Amino acid sequence: MLAQISPAVFDIDHVQRLVGNDKTGLHALLRELRTSNFHDLQLLRRQDQDVEALGELAHRIKGAAQIVRAQEVVYRCERLERRCNDKTLAPVDLKMDVEALLQAMLHLDRQLASHARCSNHTE
Numbered sequence: 800m801l802a803q804i805s806p807a808v809f810d811i812d813h814v815q816r817l818v819g820n821d822k823t824g825l826h827a828l829l830r831e832l833r834t835s836n837f838h839d840l841q842l843l844r845r846q847d848q849d850v851e852a853l854g855e856l857a858h859r860i861k862g863a864a865q866i867v868r869a870q871e872v873v874y875r876c877e878r879l880e881r882r883c884n885d886k887t888l889a890p891v892d893l894k895m896d897v898e899a900l901l902q903a904m905l906h907l908d909r910q911l912a913s914h915a916r917c918s919n920h921t922e
Contacts, residue, residue, distance in 0.1 A: 808903075808910040810868035817866075829915040835863060836908050843901060850893065854883030857900065869907050875900040 818824035839860050846852045861876035879896045882888060 808869055808871060808907045809864075811914055813868050826915060829911055832863075832867065833908060833911045833915065836904055836911065839863075840901065840904050840908075843897060843904070848890075850883050850888065853893070853897065854880050857883065860900075860904070864907075869903075871903045872900070872907055875903045 814828065815825055818828055839856065842856055843853075843860075846856060857876040857879040861873055861880070864870075864872035864876060875896070879893075879900055882893055882896050
């Protein structure tokens with residue numbers, strides 16, 4: 800049986816071009832992206848009821864996700880930003896959008912980790 804390959808969560812080719820195909824630079828950038836993603840996950844979990852802070856955090860996460868072309872994370876951030884600006888906000892909807900963003904970020908982390916392991920083995 801063939802292993803199922805999960806679809807790309809971010810554009811590794813684009814990230815490689817950002818570092819000029821430098822394998823050491825790629826590994827360092829992937830490590831930094833994982834660190835930043837982990838930090839943002841922690842903040843997202845703690846601010847799940849502060850609507851203004853959530854909107855600002857989603858905007859910041861979206862900026863980083865756009866750099867690596869992590870489209871699902873970008874989409875989830877945009878959705879959460881819109882929800883935070885909605886004056887008729889229902890708490891259950893906010894909670895669902897926060898959870899969806901958390902899941903997208905966890906999926907991104909798994910792929911960053913996978914690519915970081917691969918970049919270690921090719922040096």
